[in-house]
Amino acid sequence: MFEPIHGSAPDIAGQNIANPYGQIWSAAIMLEHLGEVEAANNIMEAVDKATSQGVLTVDLGGKASTKDVADAVIANL
Numbered sequence: 748m749f750e751p752i753h754g755s756a757p758d759i760a761g762q763n764i765a766n767p768y769g770q771i772w773s774a775a776i777m778l779e780h781l782g783e784v785e786a787a788n789n790i791m792e793a794v795d796k797a798t799s800q801g802v803l804t805v806d807l808g809g810k811a812s813t814k815d816v817a818d819a820v821i822a823n824l
Contacts, residue, residue, distance in 0.1 A: 749773045749774070749776055749777035749780070750770070750773055751769030751770050751772070751773050752769075753769065763812040763813045763814055764804065764805060764812060764813065765804070765813045766804040766806050766807065766813070766816070767804075767813050767816050767817055768794060768798070768804075768816065771790060771794055771817075771820055772790075772791070772794065774790065775787040775788075775790040775791050775794075778790070789824055790820070790824070792823070793820045793821075793823035793824045794820055794823075796819075796823040797816065797819035797820050797823055800819065800823075802815060802816055802819040803816075804816060
């Protein structure tokens with residue numbers, strides 16, 4: 748099982764403010780474990796680019812929403 752280590756955060760459910768980077772990183776780790784190293788590396792590079800571009804959620808000092816982060820990672824793939 749691959750998942751980020753945190754709670755389900757029911758207090759912020761549906762508010763578009765959760766930080767999805769941990770979940771995305773977990774997916775990359777899973778792909779690496781399954782032998783899909785290139786796909787895992789591509790995801791991690793996209794995450795690195797997005798964070799370097801300043802796409803950060805409030806908990807990281809930014810103003811990006813959950814959707815903003817997802818869109819930035821997808822755009823950088």
